[in-house]
Amino acid sequence: MEEKTEPAFRYFDLQATMGTTKHMGGLAATLELIEAGQLKEGQDVLEVGCGVGATACLLVKRFGCRVVGVDRSEAMLQQARERAQRERVEEQVRFLQAEAGRLPFEGERFDLMLSESVTTFVVGRDQAVAEYARVVKAGGRVALNEETWLQALAPEVLVEFTRRTWEIEEPIPTAQDWAALLERNGLQALLAQPRRMNWIVEASQVKRYRWADMRRMIWRVLALYARNPAFRRYMKERSKLPKELFTYLGYGLYLGRKR
Numbered sequence: 001m002e003e004k005t006e007p008a009f010r011y012f013d014l015q016a017t018m019g020t021t022k023h024m025g026g027l028a029a030t031l032e033l034i035e036a037g038q039l040k041e042g043q044d045v046l047e048v049g050c051g052v053g054a055t056a057c058l059l060v061k062r063f064g065c066r067v068v069g070v071d072r073s074e075a076m077l078q079q080a081r082e083r084a085q086r087e088r089v090e091e092q093v094r095f096l097q098a099e100a101g102r103l104p105f106e107g108e109r110f111d112l113m114l115s116e117s118v119t120t121f122v123v124g125r126d127q128a129v130a131e132y133a134r135v136v137k138a139g140g141r142v143a144l145n146e147e148t149w150l151q152a153l154a155p156e157v158l159v160e161f162t163r164r165t166w167e168i169e170e171p172i173p174t175a176q177d178w179a180a181l182l183e184r185n186g187l188q189a190l191l192a193q194p195r196r197m198n199w200i201v202e203a204s205q206v207k208r209y210r211w212a213d214m215r216r217m218i219w220r221v222l223a224l225y226a227r228n229p230a231f232r233r234y235m236k237e238r239s240k241l242p243k244e245l246f247t248y249l250g251y252g253l254y255l256g257r258k259r
């Protein structure tokens with residue numbers, strides 16, 4: 001008899017189901033990145049890997065920008081469109097499916113391209129960053145918040161954990177590596193600032209969302225846990241973080257200006 005295998009449960013499936021996505025540093029890091037990018041009211045912004053659209057909606061509401069958010073996942077985009085409607089910004093933000101390494105825009109279209117915790121997951125980061133540089137105007141900015149090894153040569157057990165848990169296929173760059181990635185793809189690296197992960201800041205992730213989002217997330221996770229054995233196995237296998245993970249793994253804010 002043919003054996004039935006359950007499909008594996010995946011990290012971004014979980015986030016899309018929960019209706020919340022995240023990046024290290026939370027809202028405070030987003031605001032710093034926007035400030036570093038010298039964003040001005042009414043400018044055109046592209047967000048790559050917009051997830052459920054929290055930053056894209058913020059860019060409209062707080063900064064009066066016109067925003068396009070792209071993500072490879074249609075499930076994320078559906079959540080993002082619903083968020084834009086709930087937050088009454090659907091006229092100023094558009095969400096499209098696209099790959100970071102193949103952006104469906106003419107060159108020199110945006111004042112700022114912003115992306116948080118996305119390029120780390122991309123296979124072919126050079127191609128993606130070259131695309132970011134292509135679609136910003138001359139002198140425009142590319143602003144990234146990305147996972148960063150704080151020390152080169154992280155132990156193999158940590159590399160394997162990040163690959164298995166978050167599906168990060170290519171080695172996580174150090175801050176110097178991220179700056180070099182910008183530089184060799186047509187951008188002048190203006191900022192490369194590695195940061196340690198701070199649990200208090202991480203707990204404030206909730207500030208990006210409303211209470212209704214948090215309630216929905218908790219119910220969805222509980223329902224998933226009750227109904228889906230693959231999810232229970234996923235959680236069990238990942239419930240223990242390896243010792244020293246956050247001694248090595250942090251994040252960084254990176255800013256490049258198009259040459």
Ligand SMILES: C[S@@+](CC[C@H](N)C(=O)[O-])C[C@H]1O[C@@H](n2cnc3c(N)ncnc32)[C@H](O)[C@@H]1O
Pocket residue numbers: 012020021022023048049050051052054070071072073076098099100101115116117118121122123
């Ligand atoms: C960790 S989540 C971060 C989402 C959002 N930026 C945030 O900070 O809440 C990463 C997002 O990047 C998207 N993503 C991953 N690889 C991508 C790719 N190659 N092209 C476009 N989007 C991608 C995922 O679908 C997911 O929505």
